[in-house]
Amino acid sequence: MYRTHTCGALRLQDSGIQTTLAGWVQTIRKFGAITFVDLRDRYGITQLLLGEALTKQLEENPLGREFVLQVTGTVQERSSKNPALATGDIEVNATSYTVLNKSATPPFTIQDDTDGGDDIRMKYRYLDLRRNAVKKNLELRYAVNRAARNYLHGQGFMDIETPFLIKSTPEGARDFVVPSRMNEGQFYALPQSPQTFKQLLMVSGYDRYYQIVKCFRDEDLRADRQPEFTQIDCEMSFVEQEDILEMFEGLIKYIFEEVKGIAYTEKVERMSWEDAMWQYGNDKPDIRFGMKIANLKFPGYAFPSKQPDLAEGLPQGFKVFDDAETVVAISVPGCSEYSRKQTDELTDWVKRPQIGMKGLAFIKYAADGTVKSSFDKFYNEAQLKSILNAAAASPGDLVLILAGTEERTRKAMSELRLEMGKRLGLRKDNEFKLLWVLDFPLFEYSEEDNRWVARHHPFTSPKPSDIDIMISTSPEIKDAASYLAHPYASIKANAYDMVLNGNEIGGGSIRIFQRSLQEKMFTALGMSHDEALHKFGFLLGAFEYGAPPHGGIAFGFDRLCAILGGSESIRDFIAFPKNNSGRDVMLDAPSSIDVKQLEELSLILKDQ
Secondary structure: OOOOOOOOOOOHHHOOOEEEEEEEEEEEEEEOOEEEEEEEEOOEEEEEEEOHHHHHHHHHOOOOOOOEEEEEEEEEEOOOOOOOOOOOOEEEEEEEEEEEEOOOOOOOOOOOOOOOOHHHHHHOHHHHOOOHHHHHHHHHHHHHHHHHHHHHHHOOOEEOOOOOOEOOOOOOOOOOEEEOOOOOOOEEEOOOOOHHHHHHHHHOOOOEEEEEEEEEOOOOOOOOOOOEEEEEEEEEEOOOHHHHHHHHHHHHHHHHHHHHOOOOOOOOEEEEHHHHHHHHOOOOOOOOOOOOOEEEEOOOOOOOOOOOOOOOOOOOOOHHHHOOOEEEEEEEOOOOOOOHHHHHHHHHHHHOOOOOOOOOEEEEEOOOOOEEEOOOOOOOHHHHHHHHHHOOOOOOOEEEEEEEOHHHHHHHHHHHHHHHHHHOOOOOOOOOOEEEEEOOEOEEEEOOOOEEEEOOOOOEOEOHHHHHHHHHOOOOOOOHHHHHHOHHHHOEEOEEEEEEOOEEEEEEEEEOOOHHHHHHHHHHOOOOHHHHHHHHHHHHHHOOOOOOOEEEEEEEHHHHHHHHOOOOOHHHHOOOOOOOOOOEOOOOEOOOOOHHHHHHOOOOOOOO
């Protein structure tokens, strides 16, 4: 063994023992005839004291940062203790050392407050992984993985691996494809999820399956996306929606307890998709704070069961509101004293291309009850106060108003609400709020293709009460203007998303398990009989042999780790992530392959 202890193991009670440590040189500090060296490994840092003889030895063969060092010596109490280190009460008085390997000068300092930018750290990711901050992220990821496995094992789930080389059945995101050398002109696909395999496992009688599994999607990237990502993938037989919700609330609460030491005892709130869109403007609302949307005006098709929050209707006279399809507002607490500069900055914020609004209206409701707005000359004080009441504003609040088309305006207000929550410190990293969002529409209308598409995926079952509508009605749509009146527009999915702090961390559904209903779903999505058999004949065939009722859920493992670690990017919790262009800059991948490989795969590139 190169060491008797790790660099994080020794304490004051170990004083007087002989030890051998091995690790990397963190820092070197020379004080006259003696030298102090901080030696680092995965477990911590231990200070070494090199006396006069060893310091002279260093003059001939100096140490450098990141040299790999083996040191033998005696543990002793430090004269100047460091309370920031777990080993800060002791040091090792070295009697000998051996340089196991030298190091070139690192391209950035390997410490928490490093001077390396993202690009250089990703290029030298093997060095970045030595930093304590990155190590803590990977330790948290491992803790979440271990907790999930322990919980699922305790609930009778079985970890079963499924293939990575499968058939391409593009539904949703684009597949990564893999050419087959042995089957010329044919291709495998990498799985976007193990969806059909876990359903087949239910048909096979493995009634509680899970897998912490890699999935692949060839789509544009952002902070919370990677071309390869990890899911906690689960499926259960002989269950209804309530069974799934109860089981997997338990999983997340168990992870909170094991990983964060948080006893999440409160009831997990439930909200319909329609209420989430109505009150928050998106289907994954952050409920750590209020500022619910006040719906002052909206088109009838958007929320047919809702009434405007402004009972008497939005007053006429202000062309911006009069001509808008949708007018929505939020009341921002304690911000009525915002200056002209601050409101102008918010206006510029909503005009950014990412938000896409033409402007921002506001009402300042001062603490003394006086009211001032950006559109005073169009509305009288009574009309302004009616908007304040609709927005549930209190004296001291600032009411922000957006107007425009339905989809863009509601989405923009959702983003503005989150931005104001962030600015006011209401979105706290150490506060966690779970939410189930239920009763999604089963279908969405694709105007481009003039057909229905699945909001989740084509294996999601309708709500039991809506199955007859789906079976008895033709999916045909005459034109874009008529799709909202079609019975399919009212069908609800037997689906559910788990939301944590405004992020969807898990989603699933009760599945279709009868061949006839699954075929009806494929027809509704515009698949011909032959196409459905070509893509999913194996699944339809399996449903002929006693498929049980089943359902499941998949959690975004990387995203869950990032939220628990207080980060907005999943890349911080992946050992070797890709950049926003899908490249591994350390490996320089993807890369070209040589002509011989192309010939073996029967491939010809366009430019050749």
